[in-house]
Ligand SMILES: [Fe+2]
């Protein structure tokens with residue numbers, strides 16, 4: 001019944017569709033409730049320790065040319081540092097959400113984000129992507145590859161909301177803004193778009209098999225997180241139209257920074273046709289926007305960004 005064979009496109013797989021992420025289904029979408037999302041988490045476990053990076057190490061050093069390694073570092077480092085940032089910032093939301101069933105799910109998401117950091121750390125360490133001592137050193141070195149928009153989105157926009165929620169957990173409008181940035185923009189628009197193209201590219205090139213296996217598991221986790229975000233924002237917008245306005249306002253506010261993250265700093269400013277992982281910035285943007293629009297429709301909002 002569960003089709004997880006490699007011949008099935010990733011996003012058509014039964015275990016991916018089970019997450020109820022609106023971007024994966026055309027037409028009517030039934031969003032899972034918080035308990036169903038929690039139960040899905042129990043059924044979708046995986047371990048970074050099960051991955052063997054021996055072939056990936058050979059591919060990275062002997063089959064991928066140095067210039068391409070450098071270009072790939074932008075995408076990979078965005079994920080490595082991005083996973084660390086979201087793992088570190090989710091605690092205040094977990095405390096602030098108004099219902100216990102929401103909180104139960106968010107506890108599982110914090111564990112997932114920790115596993116995603118551990119996955120990238122193992123990949124960087126065992127493949128020898130960076131010459132650095134420990135996790136903190138590797139994160140600092142990976143950060144060198146990122147652009148100012150990444151810093152603005154994660155270390156300013158997202159962090160400001162997390163800090164406010166930590167001080168005032170009863171500020172539900174701030175919780176809605178936080179989920180809009182975290183689940184809709186960072187995970188839904190940026191992470192899932194990057195994952196889609198990076199996995200496809202490695203599959204086409206026949207490179208980094210253990211990375212592809214682990215990153216596919218990360219992507220399945222992210223679809224579940226985004227499904228939570230869509231459910232939460234829909235429920236909150238139904239409770240009070242003020243929250244729907246907060247979602248729209250936040251999307252407009254963070255749109256330029258999110259767009260900037262899609263474009264590596266080594267790319268020509270004016271050229272949106274330059275490619276990374278086999279696709280142009282324009283194609284990446286179009287994919288990200290379509291996913292956002294499908295999710296906003298299910299939440300009950302027209303696309304604003
Ligand atoms: Fe993650």
Ligand SMILES: [Fe+2]
Nearest residue numbers: 113187222225
């Ligand atoms: Fe996530």
